[in-house]
Amino acid sequence: MNRRVVITGIGIYSTIGKNLDEVKDSLYNGRSGIFLDQERKAYGYQSGLSGKIDQPQLKGLLDRRSRVSMPEQAEYAYMSTLEALKIANISQDHIDKNNIGIIFGNDSSTPALIRAVDIIREKKDTMLIGSGSVFQSMNSTVTMNLSVIFRLKGVNFTLSGACASGSHSIGMGFLLIKHGYQDCIVCGGAQEINLFCVGSFDTLGAFSKRESDPTKASRPFDKNRDGLVPSGGAATVILESYESAVKRGAPILAEVFGYGFSSDGVHISVPDVDGPRRAIQMALELADIKPGMIDYVNAHATSTPLGDANEAEAINAVFGNAKPFVSSTKSMTGHEMWMAGSSEVVYSILMMQNSFIAPNINFEEPDEHTCKLNITNRTIDKEVNLFLSNSFGFGGTNSSLIIGKFK
Amino acid sequence: MQKEEIIKIINNFLVEEFEIDESKLKPEALLKDDLGLESLDFVDVAVIIEKEFGFKVKGEDMVSVRNLNDLYDYIFNYLNNNK
Numbered sequence: 001m002n003r004r005v006v007i008t009g010i011g012i013y014s015t016i017g018k019n020l021d022e023v024k025d026s027l028y029n030g031r032s033g034i035f036l037d038q039e040r041k042a043y044g045y046q047s048g049l050s051g052k053i054d055q056p057q058l059k060g061l062l063d064r065r066s067r068v069s070m071p072e073q074a075e076y077a078y079m080s081t082l083e084a085l086k087i088a089n090i091s092q093d094h095i096d097k098n099n100i101g102i103i104f105g106n107d108s109s110t111p112a113l114i115r116a117v118d119i120i121r122e123k124k125d126t127m128l129i130g131s132g133s134v135f136q137s138m139n140s141t142v143t144m145n146l147s148v149i150f151r152l153k154g155v156n157f158t159l160s161g162a163c164a165s166g167s168h169s170i171g172m173g174f175l176l177i178k179h180g181y182q183d184c185i186v187c188g189g190a191q192e193i194n195l196f197c198v199g200s201f202d203t204l205g206a207f208s209k210r211e212s213d214p215t216k217a218s219r220p221f222d223k224n225r226d227g228l229v230p231s232g233g234a235a236t237v238i239l240e241s242y243e244s245a246v247k248r249g250a251p252i253l254a255e256v257f258g259y260g261f262s263s264d265g266v267h268i269s270v271p272d273v274d275g276p277r278r279a280i281q282m283a284l285e286l287a288d289i290k291p292g293m294i295d296y297v298n299a300h301a302t303s304t305p306l307g308d309a310n311e312a313e314a315i316n317a318v319f320g321n322a323k324p325f326v327s328s329t330k331s332m333t334g335h336e337m338w339m340a341g342s343s344e345v346v347y348s349i350l351m352m353q354n355s356f357i358a359p360n361i362n363f364e365e366p367d368e369h370t371c372k373l374n375i376t377n378r379t380i381d382k383e384v385n386l387f388l389s390n391s392f393g394f395g396g397t398n399s400s401l402i403i404g405k406f407k
Numbered sequence: 408m409q410k411e412e413i414i415k416i417i418n419n420f421l422v423e424e425f426e427i428d429e430s431k432l433k434p435e436a437l438l439k440d441d442l443g444l445e446s447l448d449f450v451d452v453a454v455i456i457e458k459e460f461g462f463k464v465k466g467e468d469m470v471s472v473r474n475l476n477d478l479y480d481y482i483f484n485y486l487n488n489n490k
Contacts, residue, residue, distance in 0.1 A: 064426050131450035
């Protein structure tokens with residue numbers, strides 16, 4: 001079986017907006033969601049920069065039993081999924097009568113485990129840990145919680161692929177629907193924002209130290225970039241077979257044409273050129289699309305010296321003289337890590353729906369690699385029919401998605 | 408500790424923490440069927456009992472605790488027998 005896969009719902013809970021309208025506005029106006037977290041400085045972090053996000057208030061929306069098992073990223077994912085289901089016109093009744101699955105990208109869940117171990121160390125006893133801890137601590141916490149809250153009956157697992165998690169989750173959902181195993185899957189990515197989850201990252205010296213000017217610190221592709229800014233939140237992308245969408249009269253927001261993946265097989269933290277190039281090429285081949293047909297590339301580019309350079313070379317190797325507009329929305333949001341692959345698809349769909357390309361803010365001067373791309377640091381008012389979204393992660397895991405207007 | 412104080416503390420955490428409607432907190436209310444407490448909730452009840460009353464609940468002791476009054480009595484008896 002080989003079916004068309006469409007997107008019928010999107011939702012977002014991000015450092016640049018708590019819903020699609022707010023996010024669209026931030027993207028269009030190049031608004032940054034980065035701040036300096038003084039608590040991290042107090043703990044001696046090399047960089048205190050972080051995305052800033054408001055905690056959702058779920059008391060009243062969910063009962064205690066639901067809330068007790070949810071760490072922050074599950075709360076964000078609940079909010080983004082509520083929005084996506086509403087847009088998709090998927091009611092609880094429809095969920096109850098159908099076999100809808102969930103695949104979310106997530107690769108960490110830190111504070112609950114730390115609290116539990118602190119209790120064990122202090123009390124020499126596990127008794128005071130409480131019932132929610134284990135469910136909060138596992139990587140699969142988001143899908144665990146949301147599948148119960150929404151009473152989902154289909155496929156149910158979390159995908160861990162480092163910074164490509166949120167992209168691979170859409171890719172896997174795409175394959176399952178394309179080949180007839182599911183009609184509808186709630187896909188997405190979620191990322192905790194707290195100092196505990198990034199301490200081991202900070203030790204690598206991978207974060208930008210431009211603390212004097214937080215909103216300027218994340219500068220993908222810029223010659224003076226000095227590291228990434230950790231961020232988070234959640235995004236939901238509801239995939240559906242074309243037939244299922246038509247049958248229930250669902251809005252069709254976009255179509256997923258291709259998914260490409262690869263492994264670098266080179267270094268655990270330094271991204272390669274060849275691996276990403278192969279993932280992009282595989283996506284194009286699967287979609288049967290030529291590079292020149294792509295209007296916009298939402299780059300992975302995280303504002304690291306080597307990562308951005310290598311991605312620039314990979315994009316250039318594939319696109320050559322076809323110079324689609326390129327921007328990295330991480331310039332505004334920071335690196336949303338396990339959420340990024342999904343959120344960047346949401347951001348790109350918002351651009352496509354509203355005919356603009358969001359700026360790669362803080363891109364002031366290219367280097368000898370990034371000059372090969374058509375990077376825009378201004379908002380461009382332009383029709384976008386097809387975009388490529390890249391996500392590359394630690395361990396050399398690469399994911400590329402090609403999504404476009406449904407015709 | 409007097410039983411009245413125990414009742415006050417327990418009722419307070421059932422309302423505040425477990426979000427149970429105060430009108431349901433009758434002594435004969437069954438913990439599972441009337442108050443809707445389930446197995447995972449009892450893990451958290453044990454945590455609160457340790458914090459509020461200073462002792463560890465033993466699983467086997469809780470088997471005979473069926474309704475709210477049983478819970479009040481269980482705590483009252485434990486505190487008075489274990490001074």
